[in-house]
Amino acid sequence: MDPLVSIIMPVYNCDKYIDESIKSILKQTYKNFEIIVLDNNSTDNTLKIVREIKDDRIKVIQLGSNKGLNASFEEGLNHAKGEFIIRHDPDDISLPSRIERQIAYLQKHKELGMVSCLIKCFTYDTDYINQSTFIEKIQNHYIDKESILNAIIGNFIPIIFPTLMIRKQLLNKIILSQLNQEFDDQIELLLELIKIGGVEKVNKVLYSYRRHNEAYHIVKQHGYEEHTRIALENSDIKNHILYSKLYQNAKINKVNINLNQRSDKRILMLIDSLNIGGTETHVLNLVKSLIDKGIHVVVGTSGGPLTRMFEDSGIKIVKVPIKGDYISNRHIFGLLNTVKQIIDRENINLIHSHLFGSMSIANQIYKKYNIPYIVTLHGLFYPKDVLYSTCINASSIIAVSEPVKEMICGQLGKRVKDKVIVIPNGINIQEQTKDKKDNTIRKKLNIPDDGIVITYCSRLAWNKTIAAENFIFSCHNLALQYENLYAIVVGDGPDSSIIKREVDLINNSIGRDLLHLEGASFDVIQYYLESDIVVGTGRVALEAMSCCKPVISIGNEGYVGIVSEEMKELQWQTYFGDHDAIEKPDIITLGKAIRLLLDNPKDRKKIGLWSKKWCKEMFDEDLVAHRTIELYEELI
Structure with a gap:
């Protein structure tokens, strides 16, 4: 049997439009659905018109008072039996093939939690003709997932909620009562659904969206715009979108x-x-x-x-x-x-x-x-x-x-x-000593297994950008002598574009990919585990040492040098160059420290083993x- 679709329709005083709206659903080519009408104590003929439409698939729930759209939808969801959910506005119209096409799309794209569609925005009020044309044009401009998410980053939501077909299992992951209910819309719910389920559009007009002087978004236009701005700000969805690839790669x-x-x-x-x-x-x-x-x-x-x-x-x-x-x-x-x-x-x-x-x-x-x-x-x-x-x-x-x-x-x-x-x-010492798994970073960057890898990790801002520049130019000077040398910069920040230009310039000048600029990562440990030397400060130094890696400390305050047993008190007193330093960083000094470790692999191993032991004694997060x-x- 075809999966059941539950169409939830909160209504209040909409007798002008309700008959046409419900009958547009009854004319669907897809037949296995239920319509749950939730009446918010209408004072016009809305309820009478609904009861006159004879179809066993229509279920009417009288709420006894005007609970509003959000609470009505939650009540309807409690009664819904369907695998898929649509919230239909009582003044809008679904085209005949809407349900059939949206179900087919979700069945084909199992990874999606919901799907929208293109719209026809219409009105019989001349005051809203231009507005309707604009809404239709801008909404239909964003179709695929990437363009939709880019629009949201740009502070525009290119999805009209009633155009959605949503998997009920996705809605079950959200506690509706905890969402902001101040504005009688479902912007917060939409943003949460996008964060956990993704969204695309069927590239066809399947929904007619009506504009009239009683429409909620017209009556409350200023409040709606302000509420949308606040919702986008508070939902943290922009960070979710911008860092989605990091979330996917994070091992947690x-x-x-x-x-x-x-x-x-x-x-x-x-x-x-x-x-x-x-x-x-x-x-x-x-x-x-x-x-x-x-x-x-x-x-x-x-x-x-x-x-x-x-x-x-x-x-x-x-x-x-x-x-x-x-x-x-x-x-x-x-x-x-x-x-x-x-x-x-x-x-x-x-x-x-x-x-x-x-x-x-x-x-x-x-x-x-x-x-x-x-x-x-x-x-x-x-x-x-x-x-x-x-x-x-x-x-x-x-x-x-x-x-x-x-x-x-x-x-x-x-x-x-x-x-x-x-x-x-x-730091979690145990967590940092997991076994390497097939050198995934080296494979991704086309670095051979016998290559010597040096990693610099930091936010690219303030004096740490200067430290990053010292690092990449030091590696450039060393690359002529050490042909199997490779360097990785992990981190982002306001100065990322500066570092990228310099990285591209160096790689072009020597004719190979010596330097790799990786951007931000939630899982920096994987880089340390596949490195031979790590350059950094503060937490970077601690985490790298806990991975048994030799560290050269350089930070906001300047250069301190190779972290070793003989230097441990100075390193701690300066917090690895981040809170104090012995000198300002320069290419020659940093290059000498890197060369010393490159030329003495036994010392690298000895320093790495001591580093982990010191971290356990001094910095273990349990202590x-x-x-x-x-x-x-x-x-x-």
Whole structure:
């Protein structure tokens, strides 16, 4: 038997159009469907007209009050028996072959969760003729998946919800009641569906979309435009689209969210955004470790590329729309209300904040509600006014390195001296020592198995761009002597285009692909495992060392050199060149360090084995989590 299609039609006072709309469905070439009409307490003849249409496939549910489109659709979905779902507007018309063609498309494209179609936008009101022509033209311009997603990145949604046929199993993955219901539309639902199910269009007009002066989007046009802007911003869909390839390549086993509801340590981890960087990765690993040790943790953030990684790791994310480093007085009040609701709902008794905006919010929450908070300082980039306004009231301040501790004590002196504790970033040693699998990176980049690979990994911004340039030009100088040398740059940022131009120039000049610019990656470990030498700073250095790789440290503050047992104290005191340095980087100095490791493979192996041992003793995330929990216990 053909799969059943459930057509959900919320209605309210639409007696002018309802008969034509329902009969357009009854004329479908595909016959195995049900129509679920949900009446929102209409006061005109809508319900009477529906009951006069005699067809056993029509089911009428009277809601008793006007619950609106979103709630009506959810009620209809609860009654739907179909494998496929359509929400049909009662003033629109489906062309006869619509259902048949859309089912055929989804059966052919099993990877898609839903499919739309082209539209005919029509009106009998001369005031809306030009508008109808524009809507039809622009909606039908975007057909394939790539063009649809590019439109969304450009702040335009080229999908009209009732044109969709949706797999019910896709809808079952979304908790509708948790979506924003302020505007009586389904923009949030549409964006969530696109994130988890993808969408394309049948390249044929199958739906007639009516414009008239009672249409919801016309009556509420200004509100609709503003709501759409906010929905696009809050849904994090742009990051999802832009980083979709990274998600596909990320090796992570999705686990269910674990909240440890019985824990007496209830932490709100506040972080401005979840971009791809050392701070965010540290927070991800820390929260995972805390949850594994029975701590109740939820993460409050504005979102970002790593959001899905957090959620797939079993971490609960709550939306806190922190925008920018400095929060205005007008904006702070809305944020405080949002955060206080989270605190009350989750019974939070301690806030742990990271980065500028989160630190400001934690301070304001403390002053208003007397909830203690911890600040973690991740570098030397904090202005004194930010430190003063956020750290004075903190119950404790975690510095990730000795230079950071010296910085905060130097800036604020006696006011914070007794509150500062050094806890380094932690790494999962076991996770970094997985076996290499068929040299996948080398195969992808056409690097031979006997090639010597040097990897530089960093965000391409600030002084780290200078470090990247020193790296690629050092490799260029060495390539003439070492014909089997290959170099990889992993990372993106505002200076990516600069590095790309230089990489292309060098590769063209020597006539081979010496340098490979890989962009951002969620799984940088795979690059370290297939490298012979790693150049970087901070978390890059730690993760590479945990993979038994020799590291040359160079970062925002400058050059420190090869990380070895003899140099370990200096490396820790400078945090591998990111928080202090012994000299400014230059091509000659970096080249000498690379050459030294290239010429001494036994030393490379010896340094790599020691590096892993030192990481286990000093930076294991289990130790970091234990020290963090001890601090929590002191404060709660």
